[in-house]
Amino acid sequence: MSSTLIKPQTINAPQIQLTQLYPQSLQLSQQQFKRISQFMEKTTGIKLPESKRSMIQARLANRLKVLNFDSYSQYIDFVFSSKEHADEEITMMIDLLTTNLTHFFREQTHFDFMENSVLPALVNDGITKPEIWSAGCSSGEEPYTLSIVMREFMSKNPGQITDYSILATDISTRILSKAIDALYPIESVEKLPYAIKHKYFLKSKDPSKPFAKPKSEVKNKIRFERLNFMDPVFNIQPKKHIIFCRNVLIYFDKQTQLNVIGKLIDCLVPGGFLFLGHSETIFGSNFPIKTVSTTVFQKTKEY
DSSP states (O other): OOOBOOOOOOOOOOOOOGGGTSOGGGOOOHHHHHHHHHHHHHHHOOOOOGGGHHHHHHHHHHHHHHTTOSSHHHHHHHHTSOOTTHHHHHHHHHHHHOOOOOOTTSSHHHHHHIIIIIHHHHHHTTOSSOEEEEETOTTTHHHHHHHHHHHHHHHHSTTTOOOOEEEEEESOHHHHHHHHHTOEEGGGGTTSOHHHHHHHEEEOSOTTSOEEEEOHHHHTTEEEEEOOTTSSSOOOOSOEEEEEEOSOGGGSOHHHHHHHHHHHHHTEEEEEEEEEOTTOOOBSOOSSEEEEETTEEEEOTTO
């Protein structure tokens, strides 16, 4: 059967005349944009359409100032050279051009299904210490939510699960640092149920710097690491019982989506569960999985 996956997302942003905002020397030409976008797709799998050119120019503008470059031509020559520190700048560029958007309990129905169906299924199979992976964890809201869900299940079902471990990965070192710091605007938790806020978050006492922070019992079960979905294989050990990889594949072309999904499935134990974003799905693939809920898949136990 043929495989049909998500169409790469293209945002139809209004076209901005770059000449209105920047002098000629500080404009990103079409050729320069093409070189960066091709590099990003080859290196990270992320597709950057022409409509993103002004965004790329804006996000890289400060790097020109920091490096004392007078033009994007100088910057690109440096980034793609073999000069000292060029590799560090490539990592910085990838960080700046990676879009990260998330919030606590995003796509709530997934976490409800995990608590009410997936975890009882694992317990029924004798799993008392689930291994979980938040792949593409962004600024950390997803893995911290997963940790809260685990603690809620354990408190409601004493003795069924005795421990758990969460791996959280992203390609952006900048966003991983933010996830590790775990300091979030107070608004990010305001809509959460009071019981959840009171039980699992700390609130700053300084009214001039309002933030919320997950409590240590939520944080200390999570390990953060950098991972690129374009790596040939994911050296993830031990294999996972639950993998969340949501709202990431929409930025990849079909073949890259297939490759990433195949590698994710390889990291699941037989009977493990894969969660994709609600705008992502798989039709008629030959992967050893079955659909168990909306964009939730279970690896066949025979595989």
